Amino acid sequence: MTTKTMGTENKPMIKPVQKQSMVDQVEKNLRIYFKEHGFKPGDTLPTEMDLAENMGVSRNVIREALSRFRMLGLISSNKRKGIQLKKFNLFSALERVLDPAVLDADTLHELFELRIMLEIGMANALFRNVTPEDIATLRDIISTYETSGEGTKIDYEISFHSYLYKISHNETLYGFQxxxxxxxxxxxxxxxxxxxxxxxxxxxxxxxxxxxLENGTLSEFQGLMHDHFSTYFEMDFFKRLMEE
Structure with a gap:
């Protein structure tokens, strides 16, 4: 049995450990600090100067670390209230760092599958929160498109399905729309x-x-929503795309 060595004439078999930058360490420490001290959305954080003094780093390092949180929508700041923690929204955060225009086909395919799973699965939230006003709004969306023909089919589809997400009263889910x-x-x-x-x-x-949604049952709605997407199941839409 021979043992492979990492001589200078060969490429290293194991990549060297990368040192964390100062900003990476500050970001990690801040996450731990927020959690251990029970910070909640709306709470005001220490100032940049206080954070810099307590962590023994420059304000520029603190500012760069905080900019990462700001990019994800985790914090906001203004002159009157200072730096405040915000409620995290997964899809809103993705929107800040991910340009939909450059998504590859595999990711788009997965987003489409995710959309179907979400819309079939959110029936519980819809039945729990739907109001007569919501039903009227949905009917109005349908009527406006079918009678006036205003907007494109995509605009109509988005208006209808976006409103379903809104009825769920789930901010993270609504962010997906x-x-x-x-x-x-x-x-x-x-x-x-x-x-x-x-x-x-x-x-x-x-x-x-x-x-x-107005007169049926939860299970009936889930079945109808599944059938609403059955076109894609019946023609093996997903399999076709994966094979391209």
């Missing part, structure tokens, strides 16, 4: 590559979803 346009654009582009004769007609339309 910002990605709906890029997902719809992706789906339409993918559908254009498929023979129209191979695309089954939708089994369930928006009006049927609203009627069930």
């Amino acid at each position: 910002k990605y709906l346009k890029i997902v719809f654009d992706y789906v339409l582009e993918a559908e254009a590559k498929i023979d129209k004769n191979e695309i089954p007609a939708k089994k369930v339309n928006h009006t049927e979803l609203v009627e069930c």
Whole structure:
């Protein structure tokens, strides 16, 4: 049995350990500090000067570390209130650091699958929070598009499904609706590559979803929402895209 060595004539087999930058260490320490001291959204943090003195680093290092939190929407600051912790929203944070225009096909495909899973799974929240006013708004969205033809089909789809996310009263879930346009654009582009004769007609339309949300049961709505997306299941839409 021979043992491989890392001679100077060969490339190293193990990458050298990378030292954390000062900003990385400060960011990590701040995260621990927020957690251990029970900071909550709306709480005011120590000033940059106080943080710098307590951590033994320059204000520039503190400022750069805090800019990372600000980029993710974790903190906000103004002259009157100082630096405050904000409620974290996953999809809003993603929007700040991720440009939808440069998403690759695999990521778009996964976002489309995620959208279907979210919309079938959020039925519980919809039935818990929906009001007669919400039903009226959904019907108005449908009526406006079908009678006046205003806007594109994508605009209509986004308006309808975005409002469903809003009814859920889940801020993290509602944050995902910002990605709906890029997902719809992706789906339409993918559908254009498929023979129209191979695309089954939708089994369930928006009006049927609203009627069930108003008068049906939770399980019935989940079934209808699944059938609303059945077109993509029946023609192996996901498999086709993965094979391209």
